[in-house]
Amino acid sequence: MKHVRVTVAFPPAYRHPMHQFAVERDDVSDYRIVEWYPxxxxxxxxxxxxxxxxxxxxxxxxxxxxxxxxHVADGPGDSVFVYAKDTQADASGQAATDFFVPGIAVVPPVAFNDDGTVTAALVGPGEDVQAGLSALPDEMDVTVESVTAYRGHATGLGASLTDAQLEAVAAAVECGYYEPTRSGSVAEVGEKLGCSGSAAAERLRRAEAGVMAAVAERAGGVSD
Known part of the structure; x- marks a missing residue:
């Protein structure tokens, strides 16, 4: 069983209007599907x-x-949660459903990136994953980020984080950033991630906000 992480370029004609909204707005980031039910x-x-x-x-x-x-609910900090029932049936809707072919599990979250691409993790037999990717329209370029044997994925509180945020948290833990005496710095985290200390700090801030939002939601702290 394979765990395949892909980034798919969605040209404007294939983007859902709210994905396009996220692309256009500088004040919207980390837009992603947490769960979905056809x-x-x-x-x-x-x-x-x-x-x-x-x-x-x-x-x-x-x-x-x-x-x-x-329904749009304000969460802790600048986190926002959205419930939606969608009936998209045009090109963008068809492109999304092409992932849902027999033999493939799409593992959330599915990230809608600022550059118009979509990043998702697909789990299943290699030939089924390949068939699903081949079913996508020719205009949608596919970049395979990684192919590994499936050994589980983040669940619970960690499921609300993006891959970049999880990577930042893992680097911070390795550096000792979360030790009681904080033996590591954001500069060291950034060095491990190959980015600046300020960029690492922002990733960690968003990761921490995501975890705290999940804690608040579990405790009933996010109002209806």
Whole structure:
């Protein structure tokens, strides 16, 4: 069984309107699907999360015809949670459903990146994963980030974090950044990640916000 991480370039014609919104807005980042449930009537119920301007998101999603129902909830810090029932049936909707072919499990979260690409983890027999990727339209370039044997994935609190955030947390733990005496610095974390200390600090801040949001949600601290 293979664990294949891919980044797929979604040209504008294949992007959901809210993905395009995230691409266009500098004040929206870390936009991702946390959970989704395809329904027999052709619609999909989704739980999404991002960091940024909740009011701007509310205003935009209210204009998307394919979104039958939605609720936007402010979380701790700049975290925002979105419930949506979507019936997207055009090119972007078809491109998304092409991933859901027999034999493939799409492991959340699915990240909608600022450059219009989508990053996802696919689990299943190698030939089924290849078949699913081959079913995507020719215009959608696929970059295979990694192929490994599947040995589990982040669950619980860690499931709310992006791969980049998980990588930053792992580097910070290795450096001793989270030790009681804090023997490591963000500069050392950045060195391990190959980025600046300020960039590492921002990744850790977002990771910490994601974990705290998950804790608050589990404790009932995110209001309806």
């Amino acid at each position: 329904v027999g009537d052709g619609s999909t119920t989704l739980l999404l999360q991002f960091s940024g301007d909740a009011d701007a998101y509310r205003e935009r999603i209210a204009t998307v015809d394919s979104v039958e129902a939605h």
